Amino acid sequence: MSEAFETADMRLMATEPSVSSRLLEMAEPTNEVDRIYSEIFDAVIDHRLLPGVKLTEAVLCDVFRCSRGTVRAALARLAHDKIVELLPNRGAFVATPDLKETRDVFEARRMVEGAILDKLLTLPDLSLRLLPLRQMVDEERAAFRRKDRVTWIRLSNAFHVQLAKLADNEVLTDLMRSLASRTSLIIALYDVPGRSACSFDEHERILASLDAHDRAGVLDAMNHHLQDCERRLRFDDDDTQADLRAVFNLKR
Amino acid sequence: MSEAFETADMRLMATEPSVSSRLLEMAEPTNEVDRIYSEIFDAVIDHRLLPGVKLTEAVLCDVFRCSRGTVRAALARLAHDKIVELLPNRGAFVATPDLKETRDVFEARRMVEGAILDKLLTLPDLSLRLLPLRQMVDEERAAFRRKDRVTWIRLSNAFHVQLAKLADNEVLTDLMRSLASRTSLIIALYDVPGRSACSFDEHERILASLDAHDRAGVLDAMNHHLQDCERRLRFDDDDTQADLRAVFNLKR
DNA sequence: TCAACACAAATTGTTAACAATTTTTGTACT
DNA sequence: AGTACAAAAATTGTTAACAATTTGTGTTGA
Numbered sequence: 001m002s003e004a005f006e007t008a009d010m011r012l013m014a015t016e017p018s019v020s021s022r023l024l025e026m027a028e029p030t031n032e033v034d035r036i037y038s039e040i041f042d043a044v045i046d047h048r049l050l051p052g053v054k055l056t057e058a059v060l061c062d063v064f065r066c067s068r069g070t071v072r073a074a075l076a077r078l079a080h081d082k083i084v085e086l087l088p089n090r091g092a093f094v095a096t097p098d099l100k101e102t103r104d105v106f107e108a109r110r111m112v113e114g115a116i117l118d119k120l121l122t123l124p125d126l127s128l129r130l131l132p133l134r135q136m137v138d139e140e141r142a143a144f145r146r147k148d149r150v151t152w153i154r155l156s157n158a159f160h161v162q163l164a165k166l167a168d169n170e171v172l173t174d175l176m177r178s179l180a181s182r183t184s185l186i187i188a189l190y191d192v193p194g195r196s197a198c199s200f201d202e203h204e205r206i207l208a209s210l211d212a213h214d215r216a217g218v219l220d221a222m223n224h225h226l227q228d229c230e231r232r233l234r235f236d237d238d239d240t241q242a243d244l245r246a247v248f249n250l251k252r
Numbered sequence: 253m254s255e256a257f258e259t260a261d262m263r264l265m266a267t268e269p270s271v272s273s274r275l276l277e278m279a280e281p282t283n284e285v286d287r288i289y290s291e292i293f294d295a296v297i298d299h300r301l302l303p304g305v306k307l308t309e310a311v312l313c314d315v316f317r318c319s320r321g322t323v324r325a326a327l328a329r330l331a332h333d334k335i336v337e338l339l340p341n342r343g344a345f346v347a348t349p350d351l352k353e354t355r356d357v358f359e360a361r362r363m364v365e366g367a368i369l370d371k372l373l374t375l376p377d378l379s380l381r382l383l384p385l386r387q388m389v390d391e392e393r394a395a396f397r398r399k400d401r402v403t404w405i406r407l408s409n410a411f412h413v414q415l416a417k418l419a420d421n422e423v424l425t426d427l428m429r430s431l432a433s434r435t436s437l438i439i440a441l442y443d444v445p446g447r448s449a450c451s452f453d454e455h456e457r458i459l460a461s462l463d464a465h466d467r468a469g470v471l472d473a474m475n476h477h478l479q480d481c482e483r484r485l486r487f488d489d490d491d492t493q494a495d496l497r498a499v500f501n502l503k504r
Numbered sequence: 505t506c507a508a509c510a511c512a513a514a515t516t517g518t519t520a521a522c523a524a525t526t527t528t529t530g531t532a533c534t
Numbered sequence: 535a536g537t538a539c540a541a542a543a544a545t546t547g548t549t550a551a552c553a554a555t556t557t558g559t560g561t562t563g564a
Binding site: 107169171 | 283285321324325328329332333340352353355356357359360363364366367368371421422423424427431
């Protein structure tokens with residue numbers, strides 16, 4: 001479904017040689033397949049690869065200088081965390097989450113991030129541990145001001161993952177990573193680019209309430225942040241077919 | 253680590269031709285690789301394949317009548333959800349979660365399952381939807397009485413997954429599946445087989461409190477259930493090397 | 505008796521080639 | 535014109551073979 005997107009030039013994935021792009025991903029890229037996996041993963045959550053784009057194996061082989069077996073394994077893993085869709089005999093596409101999935105992801109985030117905040121409030125030296133997070137928010141704001149959209153998106157996601165990391169629970173961290181990446185896909189699909197209500201302010205409020213040990217305040221801030229994010233989305237049209245028609249001013 | 257386990261005869265994985273074994277797994281086994289994946293997955297959480305067992309590619313090819321590429325992809329996915337460990341140039345082993353991972357998994361379960369129960373309490377027609385769960389608990393008890401350990405373990409896990417399914421959120425369901433499978437591995441490693449304190453009673457109490465809309469009661473029942481489960485574990489020795497010595501009555 | 509070394513067997517990592525399927529293109533027919 | 539059918543191109547699914555690494559075994563020497 002939705003092959004309306006053109007098979008974008010994937011050469012751009014090789015750009016941006018992962019300077020600080022290693023904020024949101026997993027362990028060490030020890031294997032070849034891990035490298036490919038991370039590379040594609042980052043490209044998707046950074047919105048350098050948009051939902052619906054076809055990921056042809058041969059092209060990926062060419063881009064990453066590896067054999068098809070390698071990209072195949074990487075694609076399988078990406079499919080397993082719902083970042084790409086794998087259609088039998090048809091190939092791999094960047095996933096296009098629908099309305100139901102969006103609801104599920106955001107509901108899960110409210111549950112999980114609420115629980116995480118609850119635990120953080122019990123931690124000693126919380127203020128101290130919050131410092132790197134504050135710096136991260138500053139970088140967010142800076143990236144937004146200089147209109148560095150990719151960095152901004154990346155940091156917005158990383159904020160939540162770093163927050164989860166403070167809870168010192170690898171299961172929750174991995175989960176948050178997964179939820180953040182899926183959220184990024186959702187935003188790429190349904191967010192109206194005009195009014196992106198500066199998430200860094202909301203992030204800052206979360207940190208402030210957290211620092212003040214204001215339980216009700218933190219939970220409220222997080223819930224509002226997530227609800228705002230979800231409310232910004234627009235699910236107007238059926239699918240991307242409509243976009244194509246709109247481009248050429250055709251009646252439906 | 254822990255090659256102390258013998259390379260168990262994996263032929264037994266082909267037995268038990270998945271009659272009702274499809275309780276805990278995912279979508280349709282459309283692909284060949286999905287089939288292998290599910291087969292190994294089920295074998296591990298059913299304790300037919302124990303932690304530490306080496307999963308040699310060639311043997312798996314022989315068992316499942318497929319090529320190495322297929323089992324390779326399946327193993328990669330299993331590694332991705334921490335069911336097997338993939339050591340470079342050494343091969344695949346059934347994972348052996350450690351103490352830290354155990355703590356993380358159980359903590360995550362308390363958080364997530366608590367949130368799930370909270371949502372279930374808001375659902376209409378809750379009593380009606382609970383009926384299949386009651387039946388499942390009955391089957392649990394029956395399996396326990398007739399000493400059908402595999403079915404009992406399977407149903408114990410399936411109970412929690414089915415509970416998550418009631419929340420009508422695929423993200424949470426997948427998460428619960430993952431947590432349950434990892435818990436099964438943990439139990440295989442550290443649970444003392446003697447005193448398995450009949451989880452079906454605790455499951456029943458959860459259902460009863462849920463049916464009565466007793467919020468505090470449900471949360472308490474679930475927390476106790478999980479805590480009991482975690483407390484039953486014994487992390488005496490360093491690793492399985494010790495087991496080997498114990499078997500042959502050797503001083504350390 | 506034990507350690508170090510070298511060789512052989514087994515296993516994994518990688519690549520290439522072939523078969524099966526789908527998608528596209530071209531042509532004929534109504 | 536537009537539809538239906540057929541061949542061709544492109545892409546995926548699968549298998550086999552080769553290279554690299556590790557593991558096990560046996561020998562030598564102190």
